[in-house]
Amino acid sequence: xxxxxxxxxxxxxxxxxxxxxxxxxxxxxxxxxxxxxxxxxxxxxxxxxxxxxxxxxxxxxxxxxxxxxxxxxxxxxxxxxxxxxxxxxxxxxxxxxxxxxxxxxxxxxxxxxxxxxxxxxxxxxxxxxxxxxxxxxxxxxxxxxxxxxxxxxxxxxxxxxxxxxxxxxxxxxxxxxxxxxxxxxxxxxxxxxxxxxxxxxxxxxxxxxxxxxxxxxxxxxxxxxxxxxxxxxxxxxxxxxxxxxxxxxxxxxxxxxxxxxxxxxxxxxxxxxxxxxxxxxxxxxxxxxxxxxxxxxxxxxxxxxxxxxxxxxxxxxxxxxxxxxxxxxxxxxxxxxxxxxxxxxxxxxxxxxxxxxxxxxxxxxxxx
Numbered sequence: 327x328x329x330x331x332x333x334x335x336x337x338x339x340x341x342x343x344x345x346x347x348x349x350x351x352x353x354x355x356x357x358x359x360x361x362x363x364x365x366x367x368x369x370x371x372x373x374x375x376x377x378x379x380x381x382x383x384x385x386x387x388x389x390x391x392x393x394x395x396x397x398x399x400x401x402x403x404x405x406x407x408x409x410x411x412x413x414x415x416x417x418x419x420x421x422x423x424x425x426x427x428x429x430x431x432x433x434x435x436x437x438x439x440x441x442x443x444x445x446x447x448x449x450x451x452x453x454x455x456x457x458x459x460x461x462x463x464x465x466x467x468x469x470x471x472x473x474x475x476x477x478x479x480x481x482x483x484x485x486x487x488x489x490x491x492x493x494x495x496x497x498x499x500x501x502x503x504x505x506x507x508x509x510x511x512x513x514x515x516x517x518x519x520x521x522x523x524x525x526x527x528x529x530x531x532x533x534x535x536x537x538x539x540x541x542x543x544x545x546x547x548x549x550x551x552x553x554x555x556x557x558x559x560x561x562x563x564x565x566x567x568x569x570x571x572x573x574x575x576x577x578x579x580x581x582x583x584x585x586x587x588x589x590x591x592x593x594x595x596x597x598x599x600x601x602x603x604x605x606x607x608x609x610x611x612x613x614x615x616x617x618x619x620x621x622x623x624x625x626x627x628x629x630x631x632x633x634x635x636x637x638x639x640x641x642x643x644x645x646x647x648x649x650x651x652x653x654x655x656x657x658x659x660x661x662x663x664x665x666x667x668x669x670x671x672x673x674x675x676x677x678x679x680x681x682x683x684x685x686x687x688x689x690x691x692x693x694x
Contacts, residue, residue: 329342329364329367329371330342330343332359339359339360339361340364341357341360341361342357342358342361342367342368342370342371342374343355343356343357344356344357344371358370358371358374372473373387373473373474376472376473376474377474387429387431388429389429389430389431389474390427390429390430391426391428391429391433392417392425392427393430394430394469395417395462395465396422398465398468398469399414399417399465408554417461420445420450421441421458424441424444425437425438425441430474430475431474431476433466433475434479435482435483437479438462438480438483439487442455442459442487442489445458452490455489456490459480462480463480466479466480496639496646496673496674497635497642498635498639498640498642498646499632499633499635499639499643501647503632503633504523504647506630506632507519507632510629510631511626512629513626513629514588515606515622516585517584517585517605517606518532518606519640520577521547521578522637522640522641523640523643524574524575524578525547525572525574525578525644525661526572526645526658526661526662527549527572528552528641529553529619529637529638530552530553530554531549531551531552532605533552533553533606533614533619534552534559534613535547535551535604535605536551536602536603536604536605537586537603537604537605539551542579542583545574545575545576545578545579546571546573547571547574548570548571549569549570549571549663550569553613559613569663570660570661570663572661586605592609593611596610596611599611619637623636641662642674644662645662645670646674655667655670655671655674
């Protein structure tokens with residue numbers, strides 16, 4: 327677009343002017359005067375165009391990082407409600423208080439490294455610090471791509487100064503502990519724990535499981551739904567690979583039948599039963615909330631006097647028992663719904679210490 331000149335007090339000055347279309351269809355002209363050179367006017371015009379196209383109504387040079395990242399997250403449409411809820415918490419509790427008032431175009435490596443050090447002093451989990459950093463990094467990458475900032479400061483950081491996540495320690499019960507747990511377990515929702523340990527299902531997948539997704543005749547569970555903390559019951563699961571079919575054993579089949587009979591009896595006893603076709607539910611048919619679930623798990627642990635592990639670790643227990651028994655990792659991957667066998671191997675390779683020894687013995691037997 328051309329830059330225009332005008333004369334004021336005997337001196338030549340420049341201005342930019344260009345037309346834009348608002349959301350309501352009306353057109354208006356964005357214009358600014360007072361530039362001493364064409365280059366200054368052209369640079370300012372470019373920034374103003376980026377500002378307009380980004381939906382910003384504030385001068386980029388005056389915009390704070392807090393303003394930008396808040397608007398950026400609000401307009402981000404490729405995340406789940408759970409992720410949005412978590413990210414908004416990171417903004418509210420950490421990013422805005424520490425970095426919110428810094429001008430976006432002034433934010434530098436020193437600010438970010440100091441911020442990370444502050445988070446560490448607060449003894450925030452390393453995995454959480456990494457998620458906060460990733461959120462900022464993605465936001466700044468977007469600002470750089472839109473030419474709102476000339477450089478992304480996170481790209482200038484030394485590799486060693488970026489927060490890392492150590493490989494988490496995976497806890498699980500041994501075969502003997504699982505047997506002890508079920509021998510002591512006296513609970514209405516026994517099937518919930520059976521599905522976690524025998525089938526490796528996630529908490530949300532179990533709480534969102536419906537009777538129509540269970541094929542008793544062929545002993546298969548079709549994982550199609552999930553219960554999410556923010557979304558409630560949904561017709562989707564955590565990842566694309568989470569959609570899967572799980573073949574279950576005769577023991578699991580007997581537990582499903584027993585549980586179904588119990589639910590049918592409860593339906594007869596309540597006139598206000600809210601039938602949502604849920605397998606795991608409250609006595610009135612409603613789904614179990616995540617908050618109540620956490621309390622229930624602690625109650626079960628105390629009543630059975632078991633060594634504490636997270637409920638999610640029952641899924642790890644399933645994987646560890648299968649892998650230690652020699653089940654192929656590909657089968658375990660498909661059972662758990664991992665996106666690739668690499669995920670399974672990275673998580674559970676330490677449970678397969680004999681694989682190299684077996685490979686060495688196999689080679690010797692083949693050649694000798």
